[in-house]
Amino acid sequence: MSEATLLAVFEDIDPAANAIEKLHELGVTDENINVISGVPVAHKMLGRPHPPTNVSRLSMGGAIAGFLFGLFLNFGTPHLYNVPVGGQFFTPIPPGMIILFEMTMLFALLATFLGVFLDSDFPNYQPMEYVAEVSDGKIAVFFRCAQQEALKITETLNKLGAESVRPAEARQL
Amino acid sequence: MAVASKYLPGAKQAHDTHHEEEDHKQYLMFDPKPRGEMNAMVMESMHTTSWKFWVVFGILSVIVAVCFFYAWGYMIAEGLWVAGVMRPSYWGIFLVNTVFWIGISHAGTFISAILRVFKAEFRRPFTRAAELMTTFGLIQAGASIFMHMGRVWLSYWMFPLPNERQLWPNFHSPLMWDLLAITTYVLGSTMYLFLPLIPDLAMARDRSTGWRKTFYKILALGFRGTEGEWRHLITAMNFFAFAIIPVMFSVHTIVSWDFAMAMRPGWSSTVYGPYFVLGALHSGMGAVAVVLFIMRTTMKHMDYFIRKEHFDALGKLMLMVTFAYTYFFFNDYIVQWYGGDVATDNLLHWLEEGPMAWMFFQMVAFNIIIPPLLLWSKKIRQTPWLLALIGIMINVGMYWERYIIIPVTLSINRMPFTWKLFEPRMDVFLTIGTFSMFLLFYMLASRLIPLIPVWEVQEGQMAHSLRKVGKAHVPTLSDFE
Known part of the structure; x- marks a missing residue:
């Protein structure tokens, strides 16, 4: 038919x-x-x-990936490249919170943006x-x-x- | 002989109702035009370019070439001493510019994201103009940081790149937090600018020929407006609106920590985070007023989209932000004044009686005293050129505020034998260069990008209606989401 x-x-x-x-x-x-x-x-x-839509799921996935990357930057890399700071622990938590927050948000935003591209099949010429x-x-x-x-x-x-x-x-x- | 006029039965009511409806027509949301007509107006505003535009564009281009690129090249060749940064003020005007431009950039997010979250309908026609300010402001902030760096070709040392020299960024440092926060904000706000722009780029694509057609076609990414595309776009925009707000707050808070984390007189303050955020919004709101005035005055058909109601609403926001800023300024000042620390006392006396007292008191007048005296008046708020003038005044005041916080405060420290007033040199040219580049980018964008989000305006107009309640026609808003 x-x-x-x-x-x-x-x-x-x-x-x-x-x-x-x-x-x-x-x-x-x-x-x-x-x-x-x-x-x-x-x-x-x-x-x-x-x-x-998968955009929300991708946002969440991005946020988790960013959080893990922040953990790696803040608590992992000091063991690879030692940067001692006087008066602070080797991997202090308060400054780490800032790194975790920024990385979580950055990856979440990037994943959301890419999610629109993936779900909408952009660019399509x-x-x-x-x-x-x-x-x-x-x-x-x-x-x-x-x-x-x-x-x-x-x-x-x-x-x-x-x-x-x-x-x-x-x-x- | 005087004749008392009398209405026929029912005529007065009809007359009043008619006037009431006419009054509502003063508002963009109650004065809809067919979408095709609005599209044509926005396209014409982009295409209509007078000789005056090109004259200003040419002058700004020359200023950027000389004051930005040549001056920066000269400074790279000669060293940072030509910028006046030397003991005790190692942070000079470049950092003032960085803080100032990041402040300007906050208005875009505030106008667009916060007002979107709270569904403030007056935001619709000027969200993009504000978002562009964010992106262009952050470009100038970034450039100023690189200028301050001096040996700019080594900037990649800031990034966590594995290397043989065992160099690694110190994540305990506020300067490193700054890098991460500003990077997140630049990328986030640029994506947030681009997402709602896609449907308007598709509209421009459908109405263009030649190189413009190719330009819009590439940027529109093949957007057609299917149900799925709208759903993905709206979901993403809603997420961005919520997520970019804490990022915005974090950026200027972290910028303030560049100062507050140091145990210097005048800097070490627990209230600096919110104080800086409010300061950023204060200058950003003022800058939006200036941009809207220029758009409305110089671009065709903009008087339809940007009306007195928008200046009025913006003026109310500016008034609210002024009060909040005043509170934090006083909070910061009185704690420092009350503390009795000798170095801080010296600094405060220096600010109030020293050679920069004129700047300090002008800052207080421009940021705190004059705006509330003027902005309470609806007539002033609804006069575009007056609101723009207040916006300029606030921005001058906020620039002085940052100047006082950085080089002036650094002039006075705990070692009196090093006291020396900062004297700007080449950095003045570079400052002029960043301002000119910001304007140049904006002028270029006004020719290439639909500055009015037409689809958002139409969506708003569809959602608004007048409903008869008793004898009055009252505005109503339908929530389509």
């Missing part, structure tokens, strides 16, 4: 949400729908599932399905459906207020 990928552009959130609801009724599952917008639109508004009107405030709904259903769905979405429904084509951004 051949499939078609269509792109419907909407002026506002309400018609886009109605269209997604209709797509569900017509048998298009959430896995086959993607929404593109110029502002973050909460998944609840569109009746969509919560998109998963390949041709992709996109419409520039999205950054003018429009909402684009991409979906895959059976080829023989395409015409019927197109007509339905037009009735629900879609500005245009057309085959989605990958293009250079």
